[in-house]
Amino acid sequence: MNTTTNPAAAVVAEPVVVPLTAANYKSSYKPIWCPGCGDFTVLSSVTKALSIMGVPPKDCAVVSGIGCSSRIPAYTTCYGFHGVHGRSLAAATGLKVARPDLQVLVAGGDGDGYSIGGNHFLHACRRNVDMTYLVMDNHVYGMTKGQPSPTTEPDWDSKLSPGGTGVRVFNPMVVALASGANFVARAFAGDLHGTADIIAQAMKHPGFSFVEILSPCVTFRPEQRDWRKTVHEAEAPVTDDAALAARRLMKDDGMNIGVLYAGDRAPYPASVRQPRCTVAELEAEFAL
């Protein structure tokens, strides 16, 4: 028997844990958004939030639909799924249910999320699957050259909407709260650190977390550069009382930033339910 001790083997090295930084989550692809677009800062906020959470890129998936902001998965080192228009929440729900170990972030714009994907939005809030939905809201369809979206003001006059649509705006915060989202917040793209902090809070919170991010489109809505001057921190602190949050929304000017509501509803699935019968038994009922 060889009794020689290998001194190197005797020393069990402590694993070196290198903290992840925002740079670890940025891919080598350069974003092609217009210079000045708020989505650049949202990307930085997302990567910063991920570094705050310390989730390795392999344990996180970013799912999106279609639109300028939906390009975001390619710009991260996480797993990504650039899906079809308006269906990001459906795809993400399936992913999270199948792989509950993954941190699932869903990203998109106001057109993708509130119009084409509006119905998925309602039911994702209601279902309360543990994932985080970031909507980069610029009140316009930017990728397709400036059509009004559900959050466009009714009197926004443009070549494609002469005189404005005359249609009242969709209020995503109200809809999210009423539909059962467990975390509802608004952020501003120009506030990199504040937005990163809110996204990290949303990711930590169990259940469906919704973050509406005001993200200026400097090409089709250049007046949104002034959002920097009009956004302000919400005066009231976060509440877990949905009725109180709803009353606050009645007075909301659309420019409050901060966490409005953090509820305590158990995420889906609330409990593991055993099927009452087997597939064979079900089949037997329909046997001819």
Add this chain to the structure above:
Amino acid sequence: MSPTGDAAVPATLEAFMAQALQMELEAAQRYDEFADMMDVHNNPEVGAWFRKMALIEGKHAAHIMKQMGWSEVPAPPPGAQSRAGLDAVEGSASDDLHYLMQPWHVLQLALASEERAEAFFAQLAQRATVESVRQAALALQQEEHDHAELVRAWLQKVPQPDANWDQDPDPPRYDD
């Protein structure tokens, strides 16, 4: 809003310098991102200016590392912030950019950043209760002042854009 808001003043010299380092690194990263934006949008001249700014901020960061004898970037102190209101103290907002911007605009952004940083350190120096932190804040205030002066000197050497600098003969958006 005050340049430091309600940010806590770091209690030790190490914590203060770690915060200052974080600001420099963030500024360098931000300028690099701006350079990428300009490169992607075929404005290489402005891209090169932003790259130059990133390099300068990186040198400031390296200087702090050397000064403190650090071989690795320390974690920023809890409660410290590197922003004044919505803006980064030293670094511009991405919505300040335009794909047709010119070197003069880059320098204007850089000047605003340096001035914000100067005001930030001046306020920290006023609020600091530890002498070594106060002295370091004053030194950094002076450095930022010097940087601002340098940028002002550069501004004299680049042409000022004409009134229609952002007119694009083939714009992405048609208004009429």
